[in-house]
Amino acid sequence: MANFFNNKARAAAVAATNGASSAKGAALKESQNLQPWVEKYRPKSLNDVTAQDHTITVLQRTLQASNLPHMLFYGPPGTGKTSTILALAKELYGPEMFRTRVLELNASDERGISIVREKVKDFARMQLSNPPPLYKDRYPCPPYKIIILDEADSMTQDAQSALRRTMETYSKITRFCLICNYVTRIIDPLASRCSKFRFKMLDQGNAKMRLEDIAQNENIKLQDGAVDKLIKCSEGDLRKAITFLQSAARLVGAVKTSRSISNVNSKKRGHENDEDEDAMEVDGIDESMVTIKSIEEIAGVIPNNVIDGLLHAMQPRSKGAVYEAVAKQVTDLVADGWSATQVVTQLYQKIVYDDAISNRQKNKIVMQFSDVDKRLVDGADEHLTILDLALQISGVLAET
Amino acid sequence: MALLVDKYRPRSLEALTYHEDLSERLKSLAQSGDFPHLLVYGPSGAGKKTRIVATLRELYGPGVEKIKIDSRVFQTTSNRKLEFNIVASVYHLEITPSDVGNFDRVVIQDLLKEVAQTQQVDQSARQRFKVVVINEADHLTRDAQAALRRTMEKYSPNMRLILLANSTANIIAPIRSRTLLVRVAAPTESDICTVLKKVGAQEGWAEAEGLNRRIAKDSARNLRRALLMFEAVHAQNEKVTDKTLVPPPDWEALVAQIADEIMAEHTPARLLQVRAKLYDLLSHCIPPTTVLKTLTFKLIPKIDDALKADVIKWSAFYEHRIRMGSVSDFRISTFSTDEVF
Ligand SMILES: Nc1ncnc2c1ncn2[C@@H]1O[C@H](COP(=O)(O)OP(=O)(O)O)[C@@H](O)[C@H]1O
Ligand SMILES: Nc1ncnc2c1ncn2[C@@H]1O[C@H](COP(=O)(O)OP(=O)(O)O)[C@@H](O)[C@H]1O
Ligand SMILES: [Mg+2]
Ligand SMILES: [Mg+2]
Helix, strand or coil: CCCCCCHHHHHHHHHHHHHHHHHHCCCCCCCHHHCCHHHHCCCCCHHHCCCCHHHHHHHHHHHHHCCCCCEEEECCCCCCHHHHHHHHHHHHHHHHHHHHHEEEEECCCCCCHHHHHHHHHHHHHCCCCCCCCCHHHHCCCCCCEEEEEECHHHCCHHHHHHHHHHHHHCCCCEEEEEEECCHHHCCHHHHCCCEEEECCCCCHHHHHHHHHHHHHHCCCEECCCHHHHHHHHCCCCHHHHHHHHHHHHHHHHHHHHHHHHHHHHHHHCCCCCCHHHHHCCECCECCCEECHHHHHHHHCCCCHHHHHHHHHHHCCCCHHHHHHHHHHHHHHHHHCCCCHHHHHHHHHHHHHCCCCCCHHHHHHHHHHHHHHHHHHHCCCCHHHHHHHHHHHHHHHHHCC | CCCHHHHCCCCCCCCCCCCHHHHHHHHHHHHHCCCCCEEEECCCCCCHHHHHHHHHHHHHCHHHHCCEEEEEEEECCCCCEEEEEEEECCCEEEECHHHHHHHHHHHHHHHHHHHHHCCCCCCCCCCCCEEEEECCHHHCCHHHHHHHHHHHHCCCCCEEEEEEECCCCCCCHHHHCCCEEEECCCCCHHHHHHHHHHHHHHHCCCCCHHHHHHHHHHCCCCHHHHHHHHHHHHHHCCCCCCCCCCCCCHHHHHHHHHHHHHHHCCCHHHHHHHHHHHHHHHHCCCCHHHHHHHHHHHHHHHCCHHHHHHHHHHHHHHHHHHHCCCCHHHHHHHHHHHHHC
16 A cells, blocks of 8 residues: 555555455444534524623624624633634525635634735635525625634734735725634734624533533433533633533443443343343442543543542651652552643642641742643653652641 | 564453453444544553554454555655655554654644545445544644644544543643543553463463562553563573562663762762763663653662652752753753762
8 A cells, every 4th residue: 555545546455455344344324413512512693602791792783783893802712702703604694605705714824824815815806796586685694705813813923914914905895803812912903903802701600501401402411510510620611611521421322322232232142130220320320421520530630539648648747758658649640640730730729728738838839839830831750740849848838 | 573562462452451441431432433532641551552553443343453654755844855654554544743853743734634635445444534543642743733723623524533642731722622531540560460460371481470560560550661571581581480580671770870879979080980871871862851760769769768858859850951951961960969969
């Protein structure tokens, strides 16, 4: 096989390997309904966008006037920026005109501004196609196109100034929507041309409702507290929360199907596996339920008892005993594959909220943490770094 | 003659020992028809690669084991030509982008775009998608990761990614949030003993349980390391007993010697000797971090309890310096100097 992508050669190779057995190859599995939930549950209209009331009200007003300004959406990840502009564009142009009127670009796309400019130019120059008869009764179809530049804050300053000229050149027939996390990274000449819309971190209540709706729609059973755990693990990023939920559901769902298959098989073999059914339900948690534990595992969260074990080892005792205990805990943490950043985050949480530690000690400890954060970002060895942190904290705890 | 690590590498999910629940999950995922992108992480020698190869087999059947190495040429924006090796079966391909250092973005971008755009040629393939396994994903540059992110965002029914990494620390958040995180903990010492026992039996070697336990401990829960030591011990001894010495790798023996010398005599002359030995190690391509860590952990049992935290502190300090690109031989010597005074 000289070339992996040479289809003919590969097809021949396959025919050779599979030969007679090719008949048994199952039909390709349909992946239409296996779409990521983040896409499946992306708000379809402006009304579906939750928790951004002010922004949505203003946008709805502009929608009625059909005269859009250039726009700048900013705010943390997973708060609905991309969804909002897509929904807005859909309401403006409807499904049939969407393709010819809306261009979505990643501003940080590798080849940089020259490609962006090229694409914008080509797109802007394309003649405005006319909407089909009666279409305009349903969708306003204003006479301009929309260009969405996602991740605009990762563009260089130069690229941004170049973009400014592009915006000017085509301003009659296009509207730009820039999307970014940090508005301060957009140069002023660009930002000042846009109406700015801030997207807030979703509040607990709204995020919770959204996740519960999805779970219900997907027939997912959730353990009490699982949604709160999802929100906590995803730090207000709804995309992350939805992805975690889908992963967790996949695992239980997957296990469920394969278990039931193997159950059927064992029944066929005439086994006396009856008590299996009863064994499924333990502590009110059945196997098909998304549990707090499974969410933690997916999010890479370290179980509390593991962090407590480390904290316990750090408590003041004789120096030799402390070293032995801490070194063992850290060695295990590292061998178990927990990420150092996660260890640091969780340890920090525990210590900051520990009333038994004086403020003076906490101040010292916080310094250690910020030092360690930087080292880890620089790619320092995780084992040595955590061991050092734990021993230093332990030293501070021993001071009286 | 194949090494034990290759000869007895389990090939199917059923054959995997330890972490049974994880094997079960992978199996379910492979059978569900809803296979997500994966980020598989855990320490070296934990069995990540083995588990993934077994998962691929579960996905596609034994055809996935027929692999070829394909050499491809990529062109950078500055028109430099890069040669790059791809390990591929008809169903999957495996790449190690860190092989091309800072040019990894080009490779990722071009290659993945091609895969995402081509359909499975094997009409009878069990999966519609092809899998791309990316080794050492934690060594990918930010640029390459950004390119990867966009490929993942533009959901392609033709492709799934499996990223392998020792740690998630250097993986950017958008990638982490688009993959299913799979943690592979290192096997416990007793897991390792079970593997050694099985492998030994298959080789027809007499078992020395105490010896196996020592190997498991010395391996620091790294199964690859344990198997290599196990093989070395049996190669060097006609008959093994619980007391047979397990020879450490040469370089490790040298580090142990250095630790002894540092402890025995604190003179400038001795320091120069130590320095020469360290230099020797580094010139034999043992990574400076490995040398520093090994030296640290060899020194620890020899020093006063009151000093242990400080030794770790300086060791961590200098290791960070090494990462920041200072001359490593010099750093380690400074470390050993600080150690003494
Ligand atoms: N305000 C919101 N209302 C409803 N769903 C949201 C909201 N914010 C995020 N989501 C959900 O999270 C996913 C990611 O949102 P997206 O608009 O891509 O976020 P952003 O562009 O701000 O990073 C969406 O598919 C949607 O399911
Ligand atoms: N589940 C297992 N049971 C028995 N041996 C294993 C298992 N997993 C890995 N090994 C052995 O350990 C060696 C190292 O595993 P590998 O998958 O290469 O680790 P990693 O990718 O985590 O560095 C392999 O060569 C194989 O022989
Ligand atoms: Mg977005
Ligand atoms: Mg490996």
